[in-house]
Amino acid sequence: MSGRVEIDDKKLRELEGVFHNLEELGEMIKNFKSPYTSELLEIILAGGMALGASDIHLEPTGEASALRLRVDGLLHNVSNEIEKQKHLSLITRIKLLSNLKLNIHDRPQDGRFTIDLADRDIEIRTSLIPSEYGETAVLRLLDPRSLKVNLEDLGWRKDDLKIVMGEIEKPNGLILNTGPTGSGKTTTLYAFLRKITTPEVKIITIEDPIEYHLPGVSQTQVDSAVGYTFASGLRSILRQDPDIILVGEIRDKETSEIALNASLTGHLVFSTLHTNDAVGAIPRFMDLGAKPQVLGPALTLVIAQRLVRVLCPKCKVEKEIGEALKTKIEKFLEGLPERIDKKDCQNFKIYSPGGCDKCGGLGFKGRTSIFELFVINEKMEEAIYKNPTEIELKSLAKEQEMVTMQEDGILKVLKGITSVEEVERTTGKVEWLDK
Template identity: 35%
Template sequence: MTGADKSQRRDRGASAPGQRAHEVGQIPITNGVRTGQHDGVAVEASARPRPTPALHERIGQVLLTEGLITEEQLARALNAQRLAYAPLGTVLVNQGAVHEDHMTMVLSAHLEIPVADLKHLEVDAEVARLVPEDFARRNLVLPLRRDNGHLAVAMNDPSNLMVINDIRLITGLPVAPYIAAPSDILLNLTRIHDMHPRLSVAAKTLNESRPQAQTDRVMTLELAKVTSSSPAVEIVNLLITQGLRDRASDIHIEPQKDYLRVRFRIDGVLQDMAHLPSATGAALSSRVKIMAGMNIVERRRAQDGQISVNVDGRELDVRVATMETIWGEKLVMRLLDRGRSLITLPQLGFSQGAYHEYHRLLHSPYGMMIVSGPTGSGKTTTLYASIHELDSQVRNIMTIEDPVEYMFDHINQSQINKLADISFANGLRAILRQDPDIILVGEIRDRETAEIAVQSALTGHLVLSSLHATDAVGALLRFTDMGIEGFLIASSVIAIVAQRLVRKTCDGCRVPYAPATEDIEFAASVGVAAPHELYKGQGCSRCNGTGYFDRIGVFEVLTLSDEVKRLVIAKASHAEIMTAAVAEGMLPLRADAWAKISKGVTTVSEVMRSVYII
């Protein structure tokens, strides 16, 4: 099927009889034949099944027919499925080929089973606990409620009759299956099986068993005993497990004057999760340091370490950093989920024009493309999505990173190692001797790395890298600050992306509101009038009362046109280059942010918090 055929198929204006009209690329959800066993559960549609696809038709072919995946993506997923022994749909979602919501819609129509709207449905916690948590997580199932003598159960794979039979044996009730997205099931399981009661019990036990104040040497030996005890182990395991389930990027364990504070960084914002007795801090610190292979005796110097663990069947790398404060030793654990789904370029949040421009330039035979922004703005995610877009079968793609956060098939990845004297500059030199076509450099931090990267781009390689700068023009000027000549910048750099991450308004509690003064002023700053209605989240269990869930990128893409190159060589000011770029069609960060605000994707207050630009 050609791209034009797929586009025509998706852009049909009228819906078939009995079928709900839907957006481009979406599949109408079917509820199949509704019986009494499916009453009382919120579902997302009431359309009758379409004539196609037939029940025996393979799900991969359905996705191809609907234009949601390409034949290349299907072939790649089938190869991975043979090694992973996982359902094809799961593999496609994990590879970023299709969004899990679209997969859920397709499966619903394919199996003629209704979709449970878990974003708006209140799950009966008592009923949900009828099935053990480990079984529910392993099989991605969530009991919803009792209905007409049946147990309504949301499932990722309602065609799995063995799991349905197991649930019947566990609960003693016949099962009425519904389909739901895996992330929605896991989110509800995390809320229902909350860690706080177990954490409180373990903390109390650990507090009671703590060693009394003694000499440092005796105290350390006593701590080693307590650290290996069940409460310390359980608390650390609970925190790491809950952090992963809550989508936390970092776990902070912070000693305060009167208590030990635990905070999770979720969607870029720190949230209080627990307050533990102060006396538990030393034992927890020692436990984490033992796991990370760090020096348990040294408490004054900052230390770094790493832990590899398996949580809910997912491989997790935990990078640990410690630092002494006036109230005790502070720890930060950064969670790197090796098994997380890769975000693809279309999912990042580019505007249509910026996406097409970036995608076009990404397929250039040589040159340098830079992703800029502050720490935590999603630069690595954009770089990973970019190399995922490139064909690794006929080209040698090599990376030097700090550290490798996602492992690709058919791409040669390496990471810096201070002990082995492998820096970005040294690693890049080594890569150039490996006959590369495409090079990813995790970050350009110094003049030496910048010079080698520029020379690589000038000698026929496509170089992708990141740089700390406030906007795209600022990234250009950073090269000048590093001592790179303007003519070299103009000759090597083909595009710069500046980006920020903003939290998305929660779909579970999004409500309209009349624009406030700050909304009207923000709209005026980009030269437009605010609409009569905007959206915000009012807070719910799904978003933990914040009104936001997940994040999306805000972007500007600067293409080095002839005029921009001339200004760079002439050492023009930031304002002059920015004016020329906007005149040639570049959408600034602020304008892209407003486009997302006006569509209800995020809010002005969130943009003002994250997109700190003039």
């Protein structure tokens, strides 16, 4: 059993009201004098929630310890002055709440605990590993309020959303979401399930771990200690008469074979792969032993995505656009597929981050997704049969009017949603801007 932390709503509101930026949280921790470690942990947790952190990092550095928060995908320093004894006490408190062994300091441990609030429960996933100066802890905050499970809220363009809706409403096929850890894949897959969940269909998932609980969905979790892996779990799920299956990740040949066969036998299957872009899913499947004659008919859509920070609407600063840059942007827009609605970009502007009280001085508030859709139509299926190179597939995908993540990102820049620097941070240099 994992532990529970009860934070009184009034107390939480008071704490959240204090923290408008990272510096204020750092000051409160620096001036903390109470002997009760539980109170210090409550302050750290409340600060993390108030500032919209996804992860809290406690890192011993020698005589002191550092506290960092991951906000909108980037780590920010809060304090480098947490005393060594306070750090040890915090680690002990976290272990107690997470039902971890107190006497183990030289091996990794994972657990979880819950914050009880009046209107919701917040799951905290804990990870501890030994380091040079002691145990490092990372707490992941899984707040149900932060999960955007409405498909329309994720940042799709209208043309991409139309394609996605057409694919997820099909009775069978394999839909893949690709990208690195923390790119929003799970949120997107959950949004798909939320959209298509009805009493008439049975949906089963196998995840590692279950991050959020979805009503109307049977969710299961990998447990390697008892042999419940993605492959064995998927095989068992197929005996449960499902209509729709979500497999957290395709990691090996066995799982890929079962997932592909499931999609060919009347099931709609969702899963993820770790590839740099959407087209890269094809050679990755081939590396896992997939046969082209199976992969082509089974796979219907591959989505690659990244998360970019959203400019704070209160303080974003308009940048001057010279004639040379304006010409480049107009040429970029002309080269995009006709299905894209370019009305919002006709009077384009480019902004950079400012910094104000609303965004805690960061210049950004929240994140949105940039997407890349690789549709497996008949022409693409025929190409897969011939075992093409990745370069050949990318060329054909562009012929089929695929819009890349970077292009989607630039469109969001021109709409004032994000900055050029954010797009380049997540997708690489935008070469044509510097030519």
